[in-house]
Amino acid sequence: PLHDDVVVYQARRGDFGPEFNWVEPRARSYVALDPRADLPEQYWRRTREGRTLEIHTFRFPEGGLVRTYADVTSYIEAQEALRGERQRLAWVLEATRPGIWETNLADGSMSINDRWAEMLGYARAELEPVNHATWSSRVHPEDLPRAIEARERHTSGLLPYYECDLRLRHKDGHWVWVNSRGRVHQRDAEDRALYMSGTHLDISERVAAQEQIRALNAGLEQRVRERTAELERSMRDMEAISYSIAHDLRAPLRSVNGFAQILAEEESQRLSESG
Known part of the structure; x- marks a missing residue:
């Protein structure tokens, strides 16, 4: 069969996909047998099973050519995976x-x-x-x-x-x-x-926030210490007042107690006028 016969057969069989869209754009006019199209030295196309073929054409100086077909599906998948990894990395770098x-x-x-x-x-x-x-x-x-x-x-x-x-x-x-x-x-x-x-x-904002929290905590601790000291002073003042009151009342209470004891001993039956 002639070259064009093979290409027509493949096109009718659907090897190039609808509207030749399984073929790399630069080679579509060639596989469509456009007389103005040049024969590309290399192009890619997909198969109906979803694999990718890389097609190379080698021309002989005296005429004629040799064409090779290589299954590069794994290479394409690796490139797509790498492209996906690069995109995710770009998103992370953009975010951080x-x-x-x-x-x-x-x-x-x-x-x-x-x-x-x-x-x-x-x-x-x-x-x-x-x-x-x-x-x-x-x-x-x-x-x-x-x-x-x-x-x-x-x-x-x-x-x-x-x-x-x-x-x-x-x-x-x-x-x-x-x-x-x-x-x-x-x-x-x-x-x-x-x-x-x-x-x-x-991390300047984070450090500034930490410093602010540290300053607030230090201020709070200082206020707690001051309030504690103030309460301790108040307690000491109250103890001093209590001691002073107790001391000042001790002598009068002894007198009252002495007189009460005399009354209990001498006037227990009947309270006299002197009692």
């Missing part, structure tokens, strides 16, 4: 808006995304070329030793991942609280850490 960093632990070079720089008030171009000093020079001096220790404990294998809350200096001078976390993703043959990547999350 992290600053993303990657560090070459051998030479100290770094790569960051726009959000990493934006957190500190910069455009990424203002910080490039980025290296370890770009980060360390902006970490609060009180936080830097703690961050380096946490990273070294992770790279040495003592911790499954690196995480540290620290302050980074903003372009305008104030401090931004950041949760920095990451993990080594490549080691050499001797298990030395080579590359490490991770994220920065701006």
